[in-house]
Amino acid sequence: MATPTFRRDAAAGAVAGLIGGLVFVWAQQAQGMRAAVGGLAGVTSLGAGLILHLGVSALIGAAFGAIFRYQPQGYAPTISSGVLYGLVWWIIGPLSIVPAVLGRGPTWSVKDANAALPSLIGHVLFGALTGLWYHVLIALSVRRAPTAAPAQIPAPAAHVLILGGGFGGVSLAQRLEQIFARDPAVEITLVSQSNYLLFTPMLAEVAGSGLEPQHISAPVRAALVRTRFRRAEVERIDIAAQSVVLRSGSTVLETVPYDHLALALGSVPNYHGLPGLETHSFTLKTLQDATALRNHVIAMLEQADVEPEMDERRRMLSFVVAGGGFAGTEMIAELFDLVHGVRHFYPNIHAADLRFALVHSGDRILPEISPELAGYALKKLETRGIEFLLGARVAGATADAVRLTGGQEISTRTLVWTAGNQPHPLLRTLPCERNRAGAVITEGTLQIKGFANAWAVGDCAEIPDLLNAGKMLPPTAQHALREGRAVADNIAALLRGRRPAPFRFRTIGTLVALGHRTAVAEIRGFKFSGLLAWLMWRTVYLAKLPGLEKQVRVALDWTIDLFFPRDIALTVSAPTLGQTADHEGDP
Numbered sequence: 001m002a003t004p005t006f007r008r009d010a011a012a013g014a015v016a017g018l019i020g021g022l023v024f025v026w027a028q029q030a031q032g033m034r035a036a037v038g039g040l041a042g043v044t045s046l047g048a049g050l051i052l053h054l055g056v057s058a059l060i061g062a063a064f065g066a067i068f069r070y071q072p073q074g075y076a077p078t079i080s081s082g083v084l085y086g087l088v089w090w091i092i093g094p095l096s097i098v099p100a101v102l103g104r105g106p107t108w109s110v111k112d113a114n115a116a117l118p119s120l121i122g123h124v125l126f127g128a129l130t131g132l133w134y135h136v137l138i139a140l141s142v143r144r145a146p147t148a149a150p151a152q153i154p155a156p157a158a159h160v161l162i163l164g165g166g167f168g169g170v171s172l173a174q175r176l177e178q179i180f181a182r183d184p185a186v187e188i189t190l191v192s193q194s195n196y197l198l199f200t201p202m203l204a205e206v207a208g209s210g211l212e213p214q215h216i217s218a219p220v221r222a223a224l225v226r227t228r229f230r231r232a233e234v235e236r237i238d239i240a241a242q243s244v245v246l247r248s249g250s251t252v253l254e255t256v257p258y259d260h261l262a263l264a265l266g267s268v269p270n271y272h273g274l275p276g277l278e279t280h281s282f283t284l285k286t287l288q289d290a291t292a293l294r295n296h297v298i299a300m301l302e303q304a305d306v307e308p309e310m311d312e313r314r315r316m317l318s319f320v321v322a323g324g325g326f327a328g329t330e331m332i333a334e335l336f337d338l339v340h341g342v343r344h345f346y347p348n349i350h351a352a353d354l355r356f357a358l359v360h361s362g363d364r365i366l367p368e369i370s371p372e373l374a375g376y377a378l379k380k381l382e383t384r385g386i387e388f389l390l391g392a393r394v395a396g397a398t399a400d401a402v403r404l405t406g407g408q409e410i411s412t413r414t415l416v417w418t419a420g421n422q423p424h425p426l427l428r429t430l431p432c433e434r435n436r437a438g439a440v441i442t443e444g445t446l447q448i449k450g451f452a453n454a455w456a457v458g459d460c461a462e463i464p465d466l467l468n469a470g471k472m473l474p475p476t477a478q479h480a481l482r483e484g485r486a487v488a489d490n491i492a493a494l495l496r497g498r499r500p501a502p503f504r505f506r507t508i509g510t511l512v513a514l515g516h517r518t519a520v521a522e523i524r525g526f527k528f529s530g531l532l533a534w535l536m537w538r539t540v541y542l543a544k545l546p547g548l549e550k551q552v553r554v555a556l557d558w559t560i561d562l563f564f565p566r567d568i569a570l571t572v573s574a575p576t577l578g579q580t581a582d583h584e585g586d587p
Helices: 004-030 036-040 046-068 075-101 110-144 167-179 200-207 287-306 310-316 326-345 371-384 425-429 477-495 531-544 548-563
Strands: 158-163 186-192 196-198 217-219 228-231 233-238 243-248 252-257 260-263 267-269 318-322 355-360 386-390 394-398 401-404 409-411 414-417 421-423 454-456 509-513 519-523 526-530
Touching: 004 046, 004 110, 046 075, 046 110, 075 110, 075 548, 158 167, 167 186, 167 477, 200 287, 200 326, 228 243, 233 425, 260 477, 287 310, 287 326, 287 414, 310 318, 310 409, 318 326, 318 409, 326 355, 326 371, 326 386, 326 414, 326 509, 371 386, 371 519, 371 526, 394 414, 421 425, 454 477, 509 531, 519 531, 526 531, 531 548
Parallel strands: 158 186, 158 260, 186 228, 260 454, 318 355, 318 414, 355 386
Antiparallel strands: 196 217, 233 243, 243 252, 267 421, 394 401, 401 409, 509 519, 519 526
């Protein structure tokens, strides 16, 4: 049965949809176009078509209110939701329903997209106005009849200190805010070297110039309402004294006491002591890494276009990725798409000059997924012209070559290192159990072994998989998000005199983008590949991208990418290898 709040939201959405629908009709008429709904329904009367159109607009608006609900923190998120909603309905309507009614089927072809492009502005305007008026109507309703505040839940005074602003740390803070929303006695502090939550699954697209860097980074301060955020570096952790020393800038030190400490420090690149590797390679851990790699690749194209010496030109146009896991496979595919997508801008660069190679120590790429899907991915990428050196290891690097074990060399000026990570080095200073890689070992409750008030999540922790005896949970985003929430629940349980609960979670699935609108996906044992897997990849990660504003921006970036080539503007001087940004410890 629908609740009064649900009925209120749906009704306000319907009214907002009517307003947006009227403006949509005005926008269409201003462009000299017929009202789409009436024409498709076979309604020849202008009045009947308008009535039908407004009825549909009201239904769409009611659905908006039912889905997105009221967000009291401000109108901007609601408008952003409306813009995304209008974009979705543009895809559903002109790109899907219209071709189907006309007997062509929902082909989503470039021809259909170009034909429907003039109505895109109207749909986006409809969505934005629906969101705006929905927020205004609900805000007026709440002001006229405010709801009673729920009773406060008492809890003991405590300070929870979270180190790390990645998926695990931010989800932990958000869950604590939910639990102690009306209890100011519980203080929450999050410390991170960067002031944003980075959505790492889309880093390869930033490096491939498919997405704008700021669109996959959500400001931590905006994501957390009552958490105290500190942009600082952790200098020292004193578990015995229950305090952490922070460094802000180069000289300012501050000691922060805590009652509960949560480590979510993530990982940093591990170069395994190989000569020249750190100096002469790019990594893919931060936004600075991705943007530096993008600028470097474009700079190589610019230089190669005017380079008269053939060997040097081919060296500039050889791109090597070390590591055949998720990051490496997606990165080589994005590099291939970027270079081939913009090659027509460079008349002196020919396809025969280009080389893309992936070096992997295993006998197959993507060891995290089934051999069947890994084989599909390998075949797809090889068909495009990407070279795979399996069973090979990088032995070192120079400014113009990558050395492999066995003496082989690849002449290149671009090496991307994704073959090794290690937990944050700060963990080595802690008086607790660690595994061989340096990650702290936790109990099933996510408490660090031997400490009742110290917790660890994500890449920096070795967490037992209670559903698979003898195995450990993988350091992926889907696990870190849920580990953070579980730690928050367990901290709340201890503060309220209850016992912490063991953490159990079964991996939902894995998705890997392969470029060229193809991907592979494995969800709960079901395997998908090709265009369907690619659509799943985009749908899942767009939904998980933090913040509605960022979802809208990424959706618009992807839409633009359907019609225009990737951006090759060098907005900053491209750094040489060895001058990339310092690596941060957040995942």
